[in-house]
Amino acid sequence: MRKCMSLFSLSSRLLFRTTPVRSVFSTFVRKSSILGNLLPACSTCGINLQNVDKNRPGYYYIAESNEKPIKEADKNFANIYKNLDQEDKLLLLNDSQSSIVPDQTFRRAASHNHDDPNHISCLRCRDALFRSKFNPDEFPVESAESILSQVDPLGNIVHLVSAFDFPLTLNPALFKFKETRDIKVIITKADLLFAHSKTANNYGLKFYRDYLFRKYGILPENVLLSSGKVDWNIKELLDSLSDNSYFIGDVNVGKSSLIKSLLYGDEKFHLKKQKHQQLMSKKEKVKLEKEEDYLINNADLSYSKTTFKTKKLERSREQNFKAKHGPGVSYMPAFTRGVIKFDLKNFGKSIYDVPGIGSEDHGIYRWIKEPSAIKQLGKGTSIPRTGNYDSHYTTVKGGQIYTVGGIFCLRIPPESMVQVRNCINFEDVIFKNIEKAKQVIREQSGNSAIDNKLLVSPETADNFIKYVFPPFYGNIDLVIKGIGHINIKPVGKYVTDVDPFVVYLPKGAEVVIRKPIMKYISKTIVGRDKKGNPLSKKHRVSKGVKEVHPYTGEVFYSRLVPVKEEVENLNQYVRAYCENMNGRKVGDEIDEESISKEYWIEA
Template identity: 35%
Template sequence: MLIRYSRFPRLIRSYSIALSYLYNKDPKCKSCGIILQNDSPEKPGYYIRYEKKTPVVKQSDLIYKKYKSKLEDEEVIQMNNTEDSNDSKTVLSCIRCRQIQNYSNFKLEIDQYPIHNLSTIMTTLIPRNAPIVYLFNSLDFPMGINPEIFKFRKPHEIFFIMTKSDNLIQKETAYENYTKQFIEDYLNKKYDVPKENIFITSGKKNWKTFDLYNGIPDQSYIIGSTNCGKSTLINSLLLNKELKSNSSMSFQKRKKFMNRFKNGDGPGTSYLPGYTRDIIPVQIGNKTFFDVPGFTTTSNLLNFYKSMSGKSINQVIKGKQMYKHGTFKSEYFTIKNKQILNLQGLGYVVIPSDSIFQIRNVTNLNLSIQKDLEKVQQLIKDTPVSMKDNFLTNVPLKSMDKYIVPPFFGPVDLVLENIGYINIKPTGKKLSNELIEIYLIPGLQAVLRQSILSYLSKSFTGLDKNYNPLRKENWYEKSTLKLKRYNEAEPFHSKLIKVNEEDRIGNGSNEEVLRKKLGVIYDESVKIDDNNKYLFWRE
C-alpha cells in the first residue's frame, strides 16, 4: 500500500459522518459548490427551479409495462443491459455556471468569482488535521507550491500531486524516470516531504489514476492554486472508477457514458479563476474527496483575467509541450540590442544593449519582437488591424508593474504563472552587465528559474569521453551527456526585482536598484560565471 492510514486514525472516524451531513444538507450547484437559492437573481447561487411535468402515458407503454411485470428478475436485468435508459438524476446548476458552460457568457466580478489566499482556505474551509492533497501545475513549477502550507501541516501530512504533466513528458511511462525523480528530489530535499507522498499525473490523459486513488486517504481535501487542475483530476478519478465498475460495457455504451459524464456527473471545470466557489464533496468508490476552491497569492488576479476575453484566457492557460518546444532541438528565434520581446500585450521584455539571446517559447502566447519601448507605446495606443493578434490587451506601460531580472549565467527560464515559460539563452560574447527589464500586467506573476530541461533530460557536458573540454561546435557530435540532480544548496528559482518610483531616487539605474534591494554591489567590474551565477538570486 502506498499510504499509511495510521496517520489519520481518529480523524476518519470522528468527522466523516458529520461532514457528509453538513455538505448534503442544502442543495448545492453541481459545478461550483455554492448553496443554491431561487429568491434573488442578482445574488450568487441563483438557479431556476424546474417543475417536473407529469408525462403523457402512451397505450404502447402500458402494454410494455404489463408484460414486463410478468418477467423474472433475471430476465429484466438482462433486458436492461441491452437498452439505453432514459432515467437520469437531476443535476442542479446555478445560473452563473449554466451561462459559462452553455454560452461562454460571464462577467468577472468578485462576488461571483471569489478568490481567497491559502490562509483563508485552510482556516475557514478545511477542518483541523483533515488529510490534505496539494496540487501544483507543471506549467509554472515551482510557482504553484506555496511554502505557507507548512504552517498548517507537517510535510509528512501532505500529499503532493503535479498535474498537467503531459505538458512536460510525452508518454506516461516516461514519468517513471527523470521527471518523477526530479520532483521527488525537490520536494524531499527542500521541504522534507516523503517521496511516497509525491505523485505525477495528467487528469486530461488519466495518467496514474489507479495509483492516486489508492495512494491518497479517504476524506482528503484537494487544494491548489487557481487553474491547477483540481476538478479535472477529480473527474479523471471518478471516470476511471466508473469505467472499471462497468468493464463489460460495450464500446458504444462506454462512449455515451463518457460523454454524459463530461456533461455533468463530476465537478464543473472551467478556465476561469474562482469558478469553484465552495467545497464540493465527491464520492468515488468507497472514498470521499473534497474539491476545494483555488487560492492565489496576488490580489490582482481577477483584474488580470478581466483584461482579456474568455477566448483569450482559454488560449493562454492551455500551455505548450516542453518536449516539443523546449528542447535544444526545438525551434527558436533571436532577439538583441534593446529590442522588445512582446508577450502578446501581457508584458514586455527589454533586451540590454550589446546582447543576443535565443528564445524558445514554451507558452501558448504569440510572441513577437518590437523595435523599442517607444514603438510599443505607439502600438498599445493605436494597434493596426494587421497586428491585433499580437495584443491580447492594451494596458499602457505606465500601468504595468516593472521588474529587473537578476544577473544569470547560461540558459534560464522566465516562468509565467499559469501560462508556461520562455527559455532565454545568451549567445555570443557578453559585452555589458546591463540588466534585462520586464513590464508585466498587474496580476501576472513571474520568476526566473534554472532551465528545467537539464533536470528532465540528459544535456551536454561540453566534455568528451576523456573529460577534455570541447569547442561548442563539436558538442553535438562528441560531448558526453549528464543528468542534473536537484541541489538544495543552490537556488532553483529567483524572484524578479520589483522597481517602484521611490527606487529611482538618486542614481536611478537598474544596477543601483539591484544594490539597494539586495545589498550586493553590481557594476561593470562584476563578472558572472559558473562559480557565482546564483549570487544575485533570491527565492
C-alpha cells in the same frame, strides 16, 4: 417538532464537545441529509443555491417556474424577425406553406437538467460554461488562509501543483497547516512537459521528489505525478490517496479535471477487475498476451483497425462519463466556489474539491481581454517540442522588446543578443522599444492586424510595472504564473557591465526566473564528450553526451527586482537590492554558483 428540536440541540452539544469548532458546521452540512435538502448546492461550483435574487451568488432557475432564460442571440433574432414583413418572413423560411413562432426557438429554458434533480447548476456556471461570460467580480478568489478554514482539521491535505509554471503554484503556506510528512503533493498537467508517461515517471517524478524533499521535507513517496487530460498514473493515485482527502491548489492547476479522472478510474478499474476475475484465468491471460504479441509483430492490419476502434470507443465512453460526473471544469479562474464531496465508492474513499487559491485581483487574468484567450493559454503547449535545446527559437537583438501577446515586455540589454524559445501557447512579437510596444497595445482597437497579435486589453499599457532580472549565468526560464514560460539563451560572451534584462509586467502578474526546467527532467547536452573532455560550441551538439541534471539542493529560482523609479546605474541598484533582501554581501566572482547563491532571491 419539539422532539426534533431537542434532539438537534443534544446532538449539537455532543458534537461541539468532540469536534473542533471550525469544522462543526461543515461536518454537519455534509452529513445531514435534511439540511442538505434545505440548502441545495450547485453541482458545478459547490455554492449554496437560492432562487430569490438574481443579483446574488447562487441564483438558479426552478424547473417548475414559468420564467425562462433567453439567449442574447435569440433575443436579437426575435427583434429582427418581428420587424420583417410577411414576404420577407416567407423568404427567410424558404417555404410558403410553413409558419414559425419565434417563441418556439426559446424552449431551452431551464438552467439545469430537469431529468436529474441532483444535478443543478447556478446561473453563473451556466453562463460561464455555455456562453463564455467572465466577469472577474463574479469569480472571487480566496486566500490560502480562507481556503484552509473550510477544511476539516482531521482531513488529509492533497496539494496540487501545476507542472508547466513550476514552482509558482507551490504554496508553502499549506505546510504550516499540517506536518509535511502528512501532506501529499500531486504534480498536475504533466503531459505538457513530457511526451510519454514513461519519461515523466523516470525523469520528472525524480526531480519533483528531490526538490520537495530537500526544500520542504515532503516524503518522496508522498509526491505523485499525473495528468487529468490523458489520465496518467490514475490507478497509482487511487491506491495511494487517503480517505477524507481535500484537493487544494491555486486556480487553474487542474483540480477538477483530475477529480473527474479519478471518478472515471474508480469505475473503470473496478469493472476491469471484476471482468478479469470472472472471465479470465491466468492461463487464458497468458494465451491472450501471446496472441496480441504475435499480431503486433506481424503488423496485422485487421488487429490495428480493431485496436483503433476499441480505443476510440473507450475514449468516447470516458468523455461521456466525465461530462456527467464530477465537478464543473472551466478555464475561468476561481470557477469552484464551495467544498464539494465525491465518493470513490469502489476504493472506499471520499475526496473533496475546494475553491482555488489566488490573488484578489486575479493577477494576469484580469488583463486578458477575451475569455477564449484564457482558455488558449491554459491549454499550454508541448514543452518537449517548443522548449528543448533543438527547438525553434527567435533571435532578439539588444534594445528590442520581445513579447507574447502583450502579457509581458522583455527588453534585451544593449550590445547583447539572445535566442528565445517560446513555450507559451501564443505567437511572439518583437518591437523596437518599450514606447512603441505600449503605443501598439494602447491603440489596438479597430486594427485587426494588431488586435490578433495581442491578448491583453488596451488599458494594460498604462499599468505596466518595471522589473529587472538579477544576474544569471547561461540560459534561464522566465516563468509567468498561469501562462507558461519562455527560455532565454544569451549568445556570445558573457558581459557584466551592461544594463541587466528589464521586463515590464501588468500589475498583479506573478513572475520568476528559474534554472532551465528541461535540464532537470530530460536528457540535455552537457558540453563534454564521452570521456569527459570539454567541447567547443560547434561540436557540442554533434559530439556531446546527453544527461539529466540531478537536483542537489541548489538555488532553483529567483524573484525579480522591482524598479519604482528611474535609476542611472541599474547594476548598482540590483546589487544593493539583492544584498538588502538576502542579508549578505555580494561578491565580485561571476559564475553560475556564486550568482545564484548571492543575487538570486528565492524567498
